[in-house]
Amino acid sequence: xxxxxxxxxxxxxxxxxxxxxxxxxxxxxxxxxxxxxxxxxxxxxxxxxxxxxxxxxxxxxxxxxxxxxxxxxxxxxxxxxxxxxxxxxxxxxxxxxxxxxxxxxxxxxxxxxxxxxxxxxxxxxxxxxxxxxxxxxxxxxxxxxxxxxxxxxxxxxxxxxxxxxxxxxxxxxxxxxxxxxxxxxxxxxxxxxxxxxxxxxxxxxxxxxxxxxxxxxxxxxxxxxxxxxxxxxxxxxxxxxxxx
Amino acid sequence: xxxxxxxxxxxxxxxxxxxxxxxxxxxxxxxxxxxxxxxxxxxxxxxxxxxxxxxxxxxxxxxxxxxxxxxxxxxxxxxxxxxxxxxxxxxxxxxxxxxxxxxxxxxxxxxxxxxxxxxxxxxxxxxxxxxxxxxxxxxxxxxxxxxxxxxxxxxxxxxxxxxxxxxxxxxxxxxxxxxxxxxxxxxxxxxxxxxxxxxxxxxxxxxxxxxxxxxxxxxxxxxxxxxxxxxxxxxxxxxxxxxxxxxxxxxxxxxxxxxxxxxxxxxxxxxxxxxxxxxxxxxxxxxxxxxxxxxxxxxxxxxxxxxxxxxxxxxxxxxxxxxxxxxxxxxxxxxxxxxxxxxxxxxxxxxxxxxxxxxxxxxxxxxxxxxxxxxxxxxxxxxxxxxxxxxxxxxxxxxxxxxxxxxxxxxxxxxxxxxxxxxxxxxxxxxxxxxxxxxxxxxx
Numbered sequence: 001x002x003x004x005x006x007x008x009x010x011x012x013x014x015x016x017x018x019x020x021x022x023x024x025x026x027x028x029x030x031x032x033x034x035x036x037x038x039x040x041x042x043x044x045x046x047x048x049x050x051x052x053x054x055x056x057x058x059x060x061x062x063x064x065x066x067x068x069x070x071x072x073x074x075x076x077x078x079x080x081x082x083x084x085x086x087x088x089x090x091x092x093x094x095x096x097x098x099x100x101x102x103x104x105x106x107x108x109x110x111x112x113x114x115x116x117x118x119x120x121x122x123x124x125x126x127x128x129x130x131x132x133x134x135x136x137x138x139x140x141x142x143x144x145x146x147x148x149x150x151x152x153x154x155x156x157x158x159x160x161x162x163x164x165x166x167x168x169x170x171x172x173x174x175x176x177x178x179x180x181x182x183x184x185x186x187x188x189x190x191x192x193x194x195x196x197x198x199x200x201x202x203x204x205x206x207x208x209x210x211x212x213x214x215x216x217x218x219x220x221x222x223x224x225x226x227x228x229x230x231x232x233x234x235x236x237x238x239x240x241x242x243x244x
Numbered sequence: 245x246x247x248x249x250x251x252x253x254x255x256x257x258x259x260x261x262x263x264x265x266x267x268x269x270x271x272x273x274x275x276x277x278x279x280x281x282x283x284x285x286x287x288x289x290x291x292x293x294x295x296x297x298x299x300x301x302x303x304x305x306x307x308x309x310x311x312x313x314x315x316x317x318x319x320x321x322x323x324x325x326x327x328x329x330x331x332x333x334x335x336x337x338x339x340x341x342x343x344x345x346x347x348x349x350x351x352x353x354x355x356x357x358x359x360x361x362x363x364x365x366x367x368x369x370x371x372x373x374x375x376x377x378x379x380x381x382x383x384x385x386x387x388x389x390x391x392x393x394x395x396x397x398x399x400x401x402x403x404x405x406x407x408x409x410x411x412x413x414x415x416x417x418x419x420x421x422x423x424x425x426x427x428x429x430x431x432x433x434x435x436x437x438x439x440x441x442x443x444x445x446x447x448x449x450x451x452x453x454x455x456x457x458x459x460x461x462x463x464x465x466x467x468x469x470x471x472x473x474x475x476x477x478x479x480x481x482x483x484x485x486x487x488x489x490x491x492x493x494x495x496x497x498x499x500x501x502x503x504x505x506x507x508x509x510x511x512x513x514x515x516x517x518x519x520x521x522x523x524x525x526x527x528x529x530x531x532x533x534x535x536x537x538x539x540x541x542x543x544x545x546x547x548x549x550x551x552x553x554x555x556x557x558x559x560x561x562x563x564x565x566x567x568x569x570x571x572x573x574x575x576x577x578x579x580x581x582x583x584x585x586x587x588x589x590x591x592x593x594x595x596x597x598x599x600x601x602x603x604x605x606x607x608x609x610x611x612x613x614x615x616x617x618x619x620x621x622x623x624x625x626x627x628x629x630x631x632x633x634x635x636x637x638x639x640x641x642x643x644x645x646x647x648x649x650x651x652x653x654x655x656x657x658x659x660x661x662x663x664x665x666x667x668x669x670x671x672x673x674x675x676x677x678x679x680x681x682x683x684x685x686x687x688x
Contacts, residue, residue: 011266011267013304016266038267038269041307041308041309042307044307044308045307045308045309048308048310048311048332185264188245188263188264191245
C-alpha cells in the first residue's frame with residue numbers, strides 16, 4: 001500500500017511543488033488549505049499524471065478550534081505531514097496593525113503549533129510518522145525589515161527542535177526546513193537576488209531528500225547555511241546599527 | 245514585478261509589470277485591480293503579441309482537469325505547455341492533434357495563435373480540434389464557448405491573439421497512435437518547381453514540410469529537402485523498440501549560453517550552412533524511423549537557440565500565398581537571394597483549406613524565414629509585404645513585430661467582423677497588447 005502525505009498549505013507555490021514531487025514518487029496526497037475548493041484542478045492533475053489517490057481538505061491554521069476535528073475526520077491518517085503554511089506582509093504595515101501582527105504570528109507559529117501538537121501526539125502513540133515544517137532563515141536572527149514574521153518563524157524553529165527531541169523517543173522523525181529566498185506569490189513584489197533565490201521545486205526536492213535521509217535541519221541551497229552563520233555571528237552592537 | 249521582457253525573437257523588448265496567478269479567483273481579482281493588460285504564456289510567439297505594460301503569466305495555471313483515455317479527449321488550464329502534455333498522453337497511446345515546431349508553448353497560446361503543424365493539409369489548425377473552452381472577459385465572468393455555443397466568441401478567440409479575453413480552460417481531442425515513433429522520409433528537390441511537384445505527389449502523407457535554401461540562384465533556385473512522416477505502427481519498429489513502443493524520449497538539452505555577436509550570421513556563413521545541410525543527405529531519398537522529438541521539435545534540443553541571432557533580436561517572417569500564386573513565391577525568393585538576406589531555417593509548407601474568422605492559415609504556400617534585426621530590414625520587409633498582398637496572401641500575427649495595420653487589413657478579409665466581436669467582448673480594450681495597438685485593433 002502506498003504511503004500518504006498530508007500537505008498543510010497546499011495552495012501555496014511551495015505546497016504545490018511538494019505535492020507534485022511526492023505524487024511523482026507514488027505517494028498518495030492529501031491537500032489541505034483554506035478555500036480548498038480551488039484545489040480541484042490540482043487534485044485531478046496529480047491523479048491523472050501520477051495515477052495516485054489525492055483528496056482535498058479544508059484547513060485554516062488560524063481557526064484553532066477546528067484543528068482537532070480536521071485531524072479526526074481525515075479518512076486516512078497520513079504517514080507524513082508537511083506544513084508549508086506561511087504568511088508575510090510588509091513589516092511596516094504589520095507593526096501598525098494589531099490584526100496583521102496577530103495574523104502573522106498565528107499563521108507562522110501559533111496555528112502550526114496547535115495542529116502539530118495534535119498530529120505529534122497521534123504519531124507518538126502509534127510509534128511512527130514524519131513531520132516536516134517549513135520555517136525560514138528569517139527566523140535565525142531578527143532584522144528590522146521583517147522581525148514580526150522572523151520572530152514567528154524563530155518560534156516555529158524552536159518548536160520543531162523541541163518536538164524532534166520529544167518524538168525521537170517515539171520513533172517519529174521531525175524535519176526543520178530552512179529556505180532562504182524563494183520565488184513565490186509571497187515574494188512576488190520583492191526584487192530578489194537571482195543567484196541566491198531558489199525555485200519552489202528546489203524546496204520540494206530538499207524536503208523530499210531530507211525526509212528520505214532522515215535529516216534534522218536542512219537549508220534550501222547549501223550557501224544559506226554559510227550566509228546565516230555569518231549573519232548570526234555579527235556582534236549585536238554592530239548588528240543593531242545596520243539597516244537590515 | 246517590473247522587468248524587461250521580450251518574446252522569442254527578442255524584438256521588441258519592453259519593460260512590463262508582470263504578475264502571475266495560480267487559481268481562477270486570483271485572476272479575477274487581478275482584472276479588477278489592473279488597467280489594460282495582456283495574458284502571457286511561455287513567450288514563444290516571436291514579436292509583440294504577448295507584450296504590454298501590464299502582463300499576467302499563465303504558466304502557474306497549468307493543471308490537467310480531465311483525460312479521457314478511451315476517446316482521447318484532454319481538458320486543461322491554459323498555461324499547460326505541450327511538452328508536459330506529451331509526457332502524459334504519449335505513454336497512453338495518444339498524440340497532439342496539431343503541433344507547431346516547438347513543444348514549449350502553452351495550450352492557451354496554441355488557441356490564441358491558432359497554431360498549425362506539418363499536418364495542416366490533412367488535419368487543419370489547432371482550432372479544428374478544440375471542442376470547448378472558457379474565456380474570462382473584462383468583467384471577470386467565465387464564458388463557455390464552442391463551435392455551437394457563443395460561437396462568435398469561439399471563432400474570434402481562435403487566432404484572436406488574446407484580445408477577446410483570457411482563455412482559461414480548453415478541451416480538445418487527441419490523435420490515436422500505436423507508437424511514439426515517426427516513419428520518416430526525406431526527399432531532395434533540386435529546385436523550386438521540383439519541390440512544389442513533390443508536395444503534390446506526397447500530399448497523402450500526414451506530415452510534410454520542406455527546408456528550403458533561399459540563397460541559391462540559377463538552376464538550383466529553391467533547392468530543398470522535403471521531410472515527410474507518418475506515425476509508425478508497431479510492426480515498423482525494430483524488435484528492440486517494439487518492447488516499449490510508446491517510449492518517451494529522454495529529456496536531454498543543450499543550452500545556448502549567450503547571445504552570439506550579430507555579425508556571425510551573414511550570407512557567407514548561411515551559404516556554408518545551407519551547403520552542408522543540403523549535402524548531408526547523400527541520397528535522393530532517405531527512409532528511417534525516428535522518435536517524435538527530433539521529427540517535430542529539432543530545435544527544442546537547443547534551449548535558447550534564439551540567442552544565435554544576437555542581442556538585437558530577429559524577425560521571423562511568415563506569409564501564406566494562395567496555391568495559384570507560385571509566381572509570388574518566386575518573386576519573394578528572388579528578392580531575398582538578390583538582397584543576400586538568407587535565413588538558416590527557411591521552411592516551406594503547403595496548407596490545406598481553412599477559412600476561419602481571424603486565423604492565419606488558408607490554402608496555399610506558406611514560407612517562414614528568420615532575419616536578424618539590422619538596418620534596412622524593415623524597409624525590405626515592407627517591400628515583401630506588398631508582394632504578399634499583391635498575390636492575395638497574408639502574414640502570421642504570431643510571428644509579426646513590425647507589419648503596418650494596412651497590411652493586416654488587406655490580408656484578413658473578415659477583420660471588420662473580428663473587430664465587431666471585440667467590441668462586444670472587450671469594449672474597453674482591457675485586453676490590450678503592444679501588437680493590438682500597433683495593428684489598430686483597439687475598439688474605439
